[in-house]
Amino acid sequence: MKNTFLIIITAVIIGLTFYYFKNIYGWMEFRKNTDTPVQFLNKTVTKREDYIKDSLKISAQLKALLLQHEDFFNSSEYFDGTDIIIDTIIYSPDFNKLGVLVLTKNPTSRQLMPTENTLWYYNATSYLGTRQGDSISLSRLGPDFTNSTDQQEQSNYIREACFRTFVSKDTTKKYAYKYNLNDIRFWTCTVWQKIEEDKVKKREFEEEKIKHPENIYEPPKQ
Incomplete structure (x- = not known):
C-alpha cells in the first residue's frame, strides 16, 4: 500500500x-529555440586585416549615429566620449552580409541613477550589414541590453541572445526569425528581404520630408 x-x-x-x-x-x-544544430553552425572566417577594416568602417558609422542620437543611440546618455566596441562580426559565406554585436562604454555619471563604486557601464545591441562595394550598410537588429558594469557579462548577454535564443517563438510569420545568427541558414532567411523593404520606406520617408515636411511628425529625441 x-x-x-x-x-x-x-x-x-x-x-x-x-x-x-x-x-x-x-x-x-x-x-x-536554443542552440544552432551542429551541422548548421556558420564557420565562415575572414582574414584578420579584413576584419579590422570592417570593424573600423562599422565603428565610424555607429559613431555618426551616436553623435546624431539616432537609432540605438537615441538616448542623451550617449555623447562624443562614448566608446563603441565591436564585440563580434559574423559573416555570410560570400562575405557580403554581416551580423555585428556592439557594446558601448560610458562613464556611470551618464546614468540617470549612477551606479556607486564603479566608473563605467556597458550597453549592448546588434546590427545587420550588407556590403556594397567598399561600403557597409547597417540596419539595427537588437535585442538591447543596458546598464551592466561588467563588459564581459554584457558581451555574454548579447551573444546568448543572438547565438542561442534569437529564434522567434512564432516562426509562422513572414519575417519571423527562424534561425540564430550563427546558423548558416540565417543568411538566406526573410529578414534580409525586410531590410531591403525598410530601406525603400526610409528613402520614401526622407523624400517626403523634403517635399512635404508639414506631413511628417518625428518624435523628439530623448
Whole structure:
C-alpha cells in the first residue's frame, strides 16, 4: 500500500513538473529555440586585416549615429566620449552580409541613477550589414541590453541572445526569425528581404520630408 502511494505521488510530481516546463516556463519552446544544430553552425572566417577594416568602417558609422542620437543611440546618455566596441562580426559565406554585436562604454555619471563604486557601464545591441562595394550598410537588429558594469557579462548577454535564443517563438510569420545568427541558414532567411523593404520606406520617408515636411511628425529625441 505504501509503495503504491509513493508511486502515485511520484507520478503526480513528474506530471506537474512536465506541465510547468511545457506550458508555463516554456522549456519545450526554449529547447526548440536554443542552440544552432551542429551541422548548421556558420564557420565562415575572414582574414584578420579584413576584419579590422570592417570593424573600423562599422565603428565610424555607429559613431555618426551616436553623435546624431539616432537609432540605438537615441538616448542623451550617449555623447562624443562614448566608446563603441565591436564585440563580434559574423559573416555570410560570400562575405557580403554581416551580423555585428556592439557594446558601448560610458562613464556611470551618464546614468540617470549612477551606479556607486564603479566608473563605467556597458550597453549592448546588434546590427545587420550588407556590403556594397567598399561600403557597409547597417540596419539595427537588437535585442538591447543596458546598464551592466561588467563588459564581459554584457558581451555574454548579447551573444546568448543572438547565438542561442534569437529564434522567434512564432516562426509562422513572414519575417519571423527562424534561425540564430550563427546558423548558416540565417543568411538566406526573410529578414534580409525586410531590410531591403525598410530601406525603400526610409528613402520614401526622407523624400517626403523634403517635399512635404508639414506631413511628417518625428518624435523628439530623448
